[in-house]
Amino acid sequence: MRFVLALLATLLVGTALGLAATRWTASNRQGFSAEQAGPWIAWPKAGTSEAEPYARAFQARTGYVPLGGGDGVALFALSDSDGRPLEGNCAYDVGGAVPAARFWTLEAFSPRGRPVAGPLGRLGFTSAEVMHDAAGHFMVAVSPQVRPGNWLQVATPGRFVLVLRLYETVLSASAFSLEADALPAITRGACR
Amino acid sequence: MIFALPFFLGAVLIAVMVHLASLLALPGFATNDAYARLGRNAPIDQVAALTQAQIAALDLPFYDRSFETAVCKYDLSAGVLRLRAPSPDTMLLVTLIARGGNVYFSVSDRAAIKGLVEVLVGTDAQIEQIEASDKDDEVLGELRVRAPKPQGVALIRVFAPDETSKARAAEEAAQASCQIETL
Structure with a gap:
């Protein structure tokens, strides 16, 4: 009797753990075969027919639409260039070089992917509207309080994610290599 | 122990x-993947333009709001899908998503011929049937795509680089068309 009960418990516990693991990864992990450079992470194959099972499960569960392989690359930053998580009560300078692309956009989201724009209503910047310096570099100030120049207001008490999307870029899903120097740096300023 | x-x-x-x-x-x-969300209130085999408010209500995570969006929910059981989208002033992305959420094809306006992106979507059997009746010297004006599943949704997105270009981009996205052609 004790043996049968233990067998049943084993089956139940194993099944519950397996399902819980699936639920957690499908809700939280875009995939495991990520490419990283500095603070930026990309899953270049997520929007191709070669997408890994974890990427497919994430898309099926969350409704995320990845960029198609030829369309470009989405780079996610969960932390600044020093590795500290991006916090809604801190000011950040995001700037530097951007790999060659037809267009790019920079937007801020909650960790679940909802916009965290402030009352100003701006959801992000595009390459066409951001102000550049003479060398072609740009600087976007991401902060809760007003800043001069390109200002992206973030209104969230918690953590947030920056997404840099490069459309029709020199980086491609098949020959993908990222270098931190070629991507914008994320520098933390004052925190409240 | x-x-x-x-x-x-x-x-x-x-x-x-x-x-x-x-x-x-x-x-x-x-039941809540991109196909289900985008197709929830969409008519079948027709292009439906979505406003920014409608896009926000769909709650698609990490969706790039710099685009104006139209969708075409399709079902290939009655025939192949012919999708046409004109090249906009900025950039056009056509993305095909199978039921279950997988992006299986994407193309931009770089593939346009005479200002039009034309995609023919069919199942393996349908595309083979079309290819069998092709004439050798014919020049194709369309891209042929094999869909992994008969049901899916096409996402037609036009880039709006700033606030003033949103209305124009929305008009351009709405100009796309999709129809089922019986074989």
Whole structure:
């Protein structure tokens, strides 16, 4: 009797753990075969027919639409260039070089992917509207309080994610290599 | 303790197997993937333009709001889908998503011929039937795509680089068309 009960418990516990693991990864992990450079992470194959099972499960569960392989690359930053998580009560300078692309956009989201724009209503910047310096570099100030120049207001008490999307870029899903120097740096300023 | 060890290892083994099996099966049971969300109120085999408010209500995570969007929910059981989208002033992305959420094809306005992106979507059998009746010297004006599943949704997005270009981009996205052609 004790043996049968233990067998049943084993089956139940194993099944519950397996399902819980699936639920957690499908809700939280875009995939495991990520490419990283500095603070930026990309899953270049997520929007191709070669997408890994974890990427497919994430898309099926969350409704995320990845960029198609030829369309470009989405780079996610969960932390600044020093590795500290991006916090809604801190000011950040995001700037530097951007790999060659037809267009790019920079937007801020909650960790679940909802916009965290402030009352100003701006959801992000595009390459066409951001102000550049003479060398072609740009600087976007991401902060809760007003800043001069390109200002992206973030209104969230918690953590947030920056997404840099490069459309029709020199980086491609098949020959993908990222270098931190070629991507914008994320520098933390004052925190409240 | 010795009695418990095989059960512990058994539970771990079962957990790994259940995790992998459920992970692979998940897209087949998805009820809230991009196909389901984008197609929820969309007419079938027709292009429907979505406003920014409608896009926000769909709650698609990490969706790039710099685009104006139109969708075409399709079902290939009656025939192949012909999708046409004119090249906009800025950039056009056509993305095909199968039921279950997988992006299986995407193309931009770089593939346009005479200002028009034309995509013919069919199942394996349908595309083979079309190819069998092709004439050798014919020049194709369309891109032919094999859909992994008969149901899916086409996402037609036009880039609006700033506030003033949003209205124009929305008009351009709405100019796309899709129709089912019986073979």
